[in-house]
Amino acid sequence: MAGEIRTYGGWRRRRGIGLLGLDTTATFVTLGVALAAVVLGTVRPGLLLYLGPPIVITGVLGLVRVGGTPVAMLALVRVRWWWGSWRGHARYRAGVVIDHPRAFQLPGVLAPLTLLSAEDGYGGRYGVVWDRRAGLLTATLRVVPASTWLADRTDTDTWVACWGNWLASLGHQRAVRHVTVTVDTAPEPGSTLADAVSAMIDPRAPAPARLIIGEVVNTAPAAAADVDTRMSVTFDPKASPTAPKDLLDAVAELGRTLEGLESRLGLCGVTVVGRATAAEIAGTIRTAFDPDARGEVNRLLSRPSSQEVLSWADAGPVHAVEYTDRYVHDSGISVSWAWHEAPRQAVHSNVLARLVAPGPYPKRVSLQYRVLPAAQATKVLESEVNAAAFRSAFRRKTGRDETARDAHDAARARQAAAEEAMGAGVCLVSMYVTVTVTDEGELRRAVAHTESAAESSKIRLRRLWGSQAAGFATTLPCGICPPDLTSRWRH
Structure with missing residues (x-):
């Protein structure tokens, strides 16, 4: 059986x-x-x-x-x-011939950010996005998750359990502000295969052999899936126990923190390919703003001198206009959603497969985890249980019957408090989805396709009316967190 x-x-x-x-x-x-x-x-x-x-x-x-x-x-x-x-x-236009240190600033919530390049201690370098306003540092890990389709069920359950333990461990690292996992998919521009084959062909090879290889490349599918999975870790130097004195010490502390996080991801079914370089981060942002440049950006990143070719000045758009329901930027038009309601029922480990799977349009799906400190988690869950008891007492006083949803919510609150008492972590989870088209006539079809995929994943998405630019930026490897932006506006 x-x-x-x-x-x-x-x-x-x-x-x-x-x-x-x-x-x-x-x-x-x-x-x-x-x-x-x-x-x-x-x-x-x-x-x-x-x-x-x-x-x-x-x-x-x-x-x-x-x-x-x-x-x-x-x-x-x-x-x-x-x-x-x-x-x-709501409008942005870059200054191209302006001799000013802020001429290449990115639009909207990305404006205070700048890109740094740091040494990883092993002879390589990686990119760090520095928020000059809040002092936060964000580094991005390039990862490859193991597929659950061909894996044994026991392995899949182990990966999920280890991922929960990995998130719970963040509750003991106060300097880690939040972690954003993004699955970036897009139709392959068709030039990757041709570039890869042409770089491997020996010019001294016989002409018939080169002709056959050329015909194979020409008759191969022109478009395939381009999938990139990354994990962005946002670090708050002010919350670090070591209290870094300056930016150099803060980046060094970030590097040490990343080493500890990377070493434990292997148990979660995730292979860390490496830390994203400054050029790769700039290329990712540039591709998001200008999807038509994906092939050219991939070609530049494949060169050994990509660090000198792509910089923060190349990441931003030439122009961008935010509307209430969409975000128009360079060669693309994007629509962003936020997670409105989680699945009400229990789900399987592959519940997000349809949503994150490659489709006919460029799409980014980001899950953002804000793990509460271990000391704060206990107080939060106790207040949640007390709040549920208060609502129940108020209903009895007013003579109202308890609904099934209220009873279920109270049971969930007690269950979470019991699990936290046994060592589980408490995490605030949010999701952001962005889809991009290059033709305005395809926008409605792309929106319907994305919302349908979310419904099949038992997730309700809400369109970010009036916050399209912020939602677009959240799915980029820049450490943008909308709740933090809201608290800054209130203060």
Whole structure:
């Protein structure tokens, strides 16, 4: 009898003690306003004729939801988008002949970034993206994951378990801010095979042999899958126990951290090919902004002198325009989504296979892991359990029955707390997907194809209305984290 196929689950949306679908802060604000209205109505009932309508309108805007988002939040995002567009923040055009140190700055949230080249200690070099505003450093590992299609089930389960342990170990490394795993797929431009064969042909070979090889190359499929898997590790020097004094010490500490992380990835079914060089990072970003240049960028990266050919100045676009529903840049038009809801049921280890598989359009799928420190994880899960108990007590007080989803959520919160007590880590997971086309007429088909692939993976994606540029940048090896950007804006 065949063994049972193992399934995975247990994730849940982080929730506070909010009521009526509100978060904790909005709940206390609502209760405070309601209490103030009651007191005011007792002392000066006549004022309610003037203050009542604004309070009711504000409550409706905060409670009524469209697609799970309050109407007030949608209105705020729309106003912010209108204000930014009016001030010209949604358009970018590079200065080509400008003698200025900031002439080749990238657009949007990529503006404060610059690219460094560091030694790896073994005679090689790798690229580091430095966020000059936040002080974060991001290095990218080029990896090749083992396929689960032909692997034994036991091996697959072991890889998944080791990956969970690898993420849990990040909770003891405070300097690691977050890890982003990206699967970048695109139709192969057709020049890779021809370039590879032409570089291996001996010019002294007989003419008939060279003619036969040329015919084989010409009759071979013109397009194949171009797949690149990478893991970007973002390092916060300010959180490091060694307290680096300057940028040089911070990069050295990042290199030592990467060595420890690389050595344990082999148990997760992942082979580390190497650390991405500065030229490879610049080429990846350049290809994302200008998909028509993929063949030329691949050709340049195959040269031994690629470090001198591709630099940070070549990474950015010549022009870029952000619309509410898409991002237009050089030769491409991109649409980005964010993970709205995880699968509600338990899934198999290959649940994301359809979404990350190569398709007819360039696509990047990024999973971002923000592991909570081990000391903070216990407090967070205890607060989640207490919040679930508070909501249950509030329902009993108000005479409302507990729904099946509420009961399931409370059970998940208790299960997570129990697993953390036994040594498991706590991780905040988010997903971002970007698809790019070179012809605007193919945009609707590409969007439908991507959303269909997500549905088959039991995942609900939400289009990043008004945040297309930020979503596009998150899937690049630059260490962009939207929650961090939101907290910076609030502060």
